[in-house]
Amino acid sequence: MNGLPTSFAPLKRMAALACALLLCACQQSLESTLPAGDAAYAAVAVPDAGPVVYALQVGDRVDVRVFQEADLSVEDVAIDETGSITLPLVGSIQAAGRTTQVLAKDVERAYGARFLRDPYVTVVLRAAVARTVSVEGEVERPGVYAIQPGQTLLTAMALSGSPTDTAKLDEVLIFRTVNGERFGxxxxxxxxxxxxxxxxxxxxxDVIVVGFSAARGRYQDFLRAVPILGIFGRF
Structure with a gap:
């Protein structure tokens, strides 16, 4: 008795066909829930997820220039562990979490309150501490990569050696945390x-997952929850 009776052979073929159709339907159902269209990009503007506004952080180094006041201007000053910088006369000023433009206005107010009339201040980011993103999935060199302000998804793809030949290029995910909430x-x-x-x-x-055919199970719930291509949704 090597195998099933001949009468079971059609049933085996029918079962195999049914399984194949079921798998195909599941795949189509999964992909049909995924978004498409440019309207999705309007939704990228969830809180702070639109155009990048660079916020200074501990360890960054800045130049603070007070117009026509060389003695008050400083170069290559580091933001200390308290998030502050120290300037002549006015002392400590909070810098971490502010943009260079906001910090410049804060310095103007500090000098204008006691020392200068209508001061004009510029703040320039001299060096930023390493900001990193993680790239995983079907890329040549998955890993953690340093990025500079304003760099984009295509930058990360290039850093990680570009997608493999089998990567699904319409299934590239970006996960991020904004104000304590998880988005993707x-x-x-x-x-x-x-x-x-x-x-x-x-x-x-940011965590970038490219192609993710091997990791599809980890992200099925997320994929079903994302209604439009390009949208950042909570999950």
Whole structure:
């Protein structure tokens, strides 16, 4: 008795066909829930997830220039562990969490309150501490990469050696935390490369998953929850 009776052979073929159809339906159902279209990019502007505004942080180094006041201007000053910088006359000023423009206004107010009339201040970011993103999935060199302010998804793809031949380029995910909430979005690399979709700017701490066919199970719930291509949704 090597195997099933001949009468079971059609049943085996029918079962195999049913399984194949079921798998195909599941795949189509999963992909049909995923978004498409440029309207999705309007939704990228969830809190702080739109255009990148660089906030200074501990360890960054800045130049503070007070117009026509060389003695009050400083170069290459580090933001200390308290998030502050120390300036002549006015002492400690909070810098971490502020943009260079906001910090410049704070310095103007500090000098204007006691020492100068209508001071004009510029703040320039001289060096930023390393900001990193993680790239995983179907890329040549998955890992953690340093990024600079304003760098984009395509930058991360280039840093990680570009996608493998088997990567699903319409299934590239970006996960990020904004104000303590977890967000994610799905992007199509071919659409971005062709200019039909914007190239999303990255934020420090972003996790990028490329192709993820081997990790599909980990992200099925997220994929079903994301209604539009390019949207950053909570999960």
């Amino acid at each position: 979005g799905r992007f199509d690399i071919n659409e971005i490369r062709s200019g039909r979709m914007p190239d999303p700017a990255l934020l420090p701490g």
